[in-house]
Amino acid sequence: MPEQHDGPTADEKGLILITGGAGYIGSHTVVALHEAGYRCVVLDNLANSSSSVLGGIAKIIGTTPDFVEADVADTHTLDQVFESRRIDAVIHLAGLKSVGESVSSPLDYYSVNLESTLSLLRSMHRFECHTLLFSSSAAVYAPGQESPITETAAIQPTSPYGRSKQMIEQILVDTAASDDRWRVGLLRCFNPVGTHPSGSIGESPGSKPNNLMPSVMDVAAGRGETLRLFGDDYPTPDGTCIRDYIHVMDIARGIVAGLQRVRAMTGTRVWNLGTGRGTSVRELVSAAEEATGVEIPTSVTDRRPGDQPVAIAAIGRAQHELSWDAEHDVATMCDDHWRWHRLHAAPATTASPP
Numbered sequence: 001m002p003e004q005h006d007g008p009t010a011d012e013k014g015l016i017l018i019t020g021g022a023g024y025i026g027s028h029t030v031v032a033l034h035e036a037g038y039r040c041v042v043l044d045n046l047a048n049s050s051s052s053v054l055g056g057i058a059k060i061i062g063t064t065p066d067f068v069e070a071d072v073a074d075t076h077t078l079d080q081v082f083e084s085r086r087i088d089a090v091i092h093l094a095g096l097k098s099v100g101e102s103v104s105s106p107l108d109y110y111s112v113n114l115e116s117t118l119s120l121l122r123s124m125h126r127f128e129c130h131t132l133l134f135s136s137s138a139a140v141y142a143p144g145q146e147s148p149i150t151e152t153a154a155i156q157p158t159s160p161y162g163r164s165k166q167m168i169e170q171i172l173v174d175t176a177a178s179d180d181r182w183r184v185g186l187l188r189c190f191n192p193v194g195t196h197p198s199g200s201i202g203e204s205p206g207s208k209p210n211n212l213m214p215s216v217m218d219v220a221a222g223r224g225e226t227l228r229l230f231g232d233d234y235p236t237p238d239g240t241c242i243r244d245y246i247h248v249m250d251i252a253r254g255i256v257a258g259l260q261r262v263r264a265m266t267g268t269r270v271w272n273l274g275t276g277r278g279t280s281v282r283e284l285v286s287a288a289e290e291a292t293g294v295e296i297p298t299s300v301t302d303r304r305p306g307d308q309p310v311a312i313a314a315i316g317r318a319q320h321e322l323s324w325d326a327e328h329d330v331a332t333m334c335d336d337h338w339r340w341h342r343l344h345a346a347p348a349t350t351a352s353p354p
Contacts, residue, residue: 013036013037013038013039014038014039014086014088014089014263015038015039015040015041015085015086015087015088016033016038016039016040016041016087016088016089016090016091016259017040017041017043017081017082017085017087017089017090017091018030018033018040018041018042018043018090018091018093019043019044019072019090019091019092019093019094019116019120020043020044020049020072020092020093020094020095021040021041021042021043021044021065021067021091021093022042022044022046022049022050022051022053022054022067023044023048023049023093023094024049024192024202024203024248025093025135025189025192025248025251025252025255026042026044026049026093026094027049027053027056027057027201028195028196028201028248028249028251028252029091029093029251029252029255029256030042030057030061030065031057031060031061031196031201031249031252032249032252032253032255032256033256033259034061034065035061036256036260038256038259039066040065040066041065041066041067041068041081041085041087042054042065042066042067042068043067043068043070043072043078043081043094044067044068044069044070044094045069045070045071045072045094046069048096048097051067051069053201054067056200056201057200057201059198059200060196060198060200060201066085068081071116072092072094072116072117072119072120073112073115073116073119074119075119075122075123078119078120078123079123079126079127081123082123082124082126082127082129083127087127087129088129088131089129089131089132089133089259089262089263090120090124090129090131090132090133091132091133091135091255091259092117092120092132092133092134092135093135094116095112095113095116095117095164096108096109096112096113096161096164097161098161099139099159099161099162101161102159102160102161102162102164103159103160106160109160109161109164110160110163110164110167113164113165113167113168114164114167114168114171117134117168117171117172118171120132121171121172121175130179130181130182130183131182131183131184131262131263132172132182132183132184132185132262133184133185133187133255133258133259133262134168134169134172134184134185134186134187135187135189135255136165136168136169136186136187136188136189136270137161137162137165137188137189138188138189138190138191138244138272138274138311138313139157139158139159139161139162139165140155140157140162140165140166140169140188141153141154141155141156141157141188141311142154142155142156142157143156143158143306143308144308145308147242147278147310147311147312147314148276148312148313148314148315149272149311149312149313149314150272150314150317151188151270151271151272151314151317158305158306159306169186169270172184172186172268173268176267176268177267177268180266180267182266182267182268183262183263183265183266183267184262184267184268184269185258185259185261185262185268185269185270185271186268186269186270186271187254187255187258187270187271187272187273188270188271188272188273188313189246189251189254189273189274190243190244190245190246190272190273190274190275190311190312190313191211191212191243191244191245191246191274192245192246192247192248192251193211193212193213193245193246193247193248193333193334193337194213194247194248194249194328194332194333194334194336194337195248195336195337195339195340196248196249196336196340197249197336197339199336199339199340199343199344201340202337202340202341202344203340212281212284213245213284213288213333213334213337214337214341215227216284216285216288216296217288217292217337217338217341218341219296219297220288220289220292220294220296220338220341221341221342225297226297226298226299227285227296227297227298227299228298228299228300228301229281229282229298229299229300229301230301230302230303230304230307231300231301231302231303231304231307232282232300233303234303234309235309236280236309236310237280238280238282238283239282240280240281240282241280241281241307241308241309241310241311242278242279242280242309242310242311242312243278243279243280243281243311243312244274244275244276244277244278244279244311244312244313245275245279245284245330245333246273246274246275246313246326246328247326247327247328247332247333247336249328250273250275250326250327250328251273253324253327254271254273254318254322254324254326255273257318257322257323257324258271258322260322261321261322269321271317271318271321271322272313272314272315272317272318273313273315273318273326274312274313274315274326275313275315275326276312276313276314276315276326277312278310278311278312279330282298283330284330284334285298287330287331287333287334288334288338290331290334291331291334291335291337291338292334292338
């Protein structure tokens with residue numbers, strides 16, 4: 001029989017399992033958890049990250065986190081983690097995350113993202129751990145909605161990635177409804193950028209960028225000739241899409257705030273994590289030019305299907321219920337990302353933002 005643990009009260013710190021903890025958001029969350037007084041176990045298969053990030057984390061917090069190299073879908077190893085440690089709550093960040101890749105490889109996204117979540121929930125239930133915070137995405141929202149987008153807005157994702165997030169959310173809602181021991185928080189994150197200000201951890205530099213900020217930085221560093229803009233004829237002031245970019249450390253602090261809240265509640269609750277402010281693609285490029293001191297050439301190509309002109313988070317619920325707010329502006333995001341990129345990014349092919 002699995003060993004059963006009595007967890008801490010909501011006012012006590014506990015041991016937190018963080019899946020995908022060696023990744024971009026995960027590594028920054030490990031730092032934020034340490035700063036908040038939590039201990040954590042990092043579980044990651046290193047498919048989209050590197051074990052070297054553990055050294056970067058250690059430089060910041062002064063100790064190397066407990067690390068298990070494994071896939072969340074590996075039920076045997078996952079059970080061993082719960083059996084050998086007193087896990088009080090789980091932050092679930094593991095999964096595939098590229099919108100474009102999900103369109104070309106939908107089966108991979110549904111298989112990896114759903115199977116890992118089901119495996120995790122079964123192990124948690126076997127070992128009487130029923131507190132979970134899940135990193136979802138603004139990609140679950142229906143396109144064409146008026147911004148700022150609230151948590152009650154229509155859900156209609158346009159990519160397999162977004163649909164896998166929606167499916168996981170529904171699995172978690174149904175699971176929590178079936179057993180009142182479950183406490184589940186869903187965080188719909190908008191557009192994370194930036195890195196830890198030390199430059200010790202950041203995004204994995206080992207592959208061609210899929211997101212806008214790494215693409216911008218690649219061009220600034222001379223690793224790409226031009227930055228492609230997907231359309232400049234949107235109904236926005238400068239014709240390019242407007243998005244809610246949020247510093248990854250603000251996301252990490254939001255995750256910690258969400259964890260603290262979910263440990264004190266029952267059932268399921270969802271929160272947006274964003275800044276509540278919009279920045280166009282051209283505005284972000286201008287801020288990056290200011291941070292890098294380099295002119296970033298751009299070229300315009302066709303719009304991508306599904307891209308909406310404006311997507312900004314309504315963050316009132318997170319501000320009120322989590323006592324959290326985003327602290328960093330776009331200039332700081334660009335400064336920090338450039339610091340990391342100069343130190344760590346590998347050569348890449350011609351950059352293209354999503």
